Amino acid sequence: MKKTLPSDTGAVTEGRRIALFPGSFDPFTVGHESIVERALPLFDEIVVAIGVNYNKLTLTTLEERVAWIKGIFRDEPRVKVISYEGLTVDAARQCGATFMLRGVRMIQDFEYEKNLAEVNRALSGIETVLLYTLPEYSHISSSIVRELVKYGQDVSAYLPHNCDPSLIPQTWKVK
Numbered sequence: 001m002k003k004t005l006p007s008d009t010g011a012v013t014e015g016r017r018i019a020l021f022p023g024s025f026d027p028f029t030v031g032h033e034s035i036v037e038r039a040l041p042l043f044d045e046i047v048v049a050i051g052v053n054y055n056k057l058t059l060t061t062l063e064e065r066v067a068w069i070k071g072i073f074r075d076e077p078r079v080k081v082i083s084y085e086g087l088t089v090d091a092a093r094q095c096g097a098t099f100m101l102r103g104v105r106m107i108q109d110f111e112y113e114k115n116l117a118e119v120n121r122a123l124s125g126i127e128t129v130l131l132y133t134l135p136e137y138s139h140i141s142s143s144i145v146r147e148l149v150k151y152g153q154d155v156s157a158y159l160p161h162n163c164d165p166s167l168i169p170q171t172w173k174v175k
């Protein structure tokens, strides 16, 4: 008899492969954009899911982040944007996502992502797909952008190519 593995539990939702790409995205950078673009051929739909933590001070409000990311993918109907509170696996279930998508830049990311993937798989059977960053984006993180914004440095190189200039806060320095 075939043993049912947790990952067999609906690995494809009604014939569609949906991946949840969870993160803080404060802000969503060119590194995040690249992960979504490169993952699109692997999935039918990617849901960018902004995790809300009201105890954390953020550079951008939740509403700004949602509008920003929706704007970047305005021409790609297969990318959706949501926000969620609580467990990421619950957000995934609510979207019908049976995969998590995450990015890896360096060895420290790998260890962190491995633990997250194991916990999420144990909780829900949801498998995590990790993509390595493109080398040109491996030094880019939201925290670097936040730091540069704080000190008035130009952040153009870190922002998605396709972002709506009207959504870039006026206090950010861009070329």
Ligand code: ADP
Pocket (backbone or CB within 6 Å): 022, 023, 024, 025, 026, 029, 030, 031, 032, 035, 101, 102, 103, 104, 105, 109, 132, 133, 134, 137, 138, 139, 140, 141, 142
């Ligand atoms: P979190 O707070 O959950 O780490 P982030 O918004 O910082 O969320 O990142 C979301 C995901 O995107 C993580 O898997 C992270 O490793 C990945 N990521 C962040 N920056 C990059 C980048 N430059 N290249 C590839 N992946 C990245």
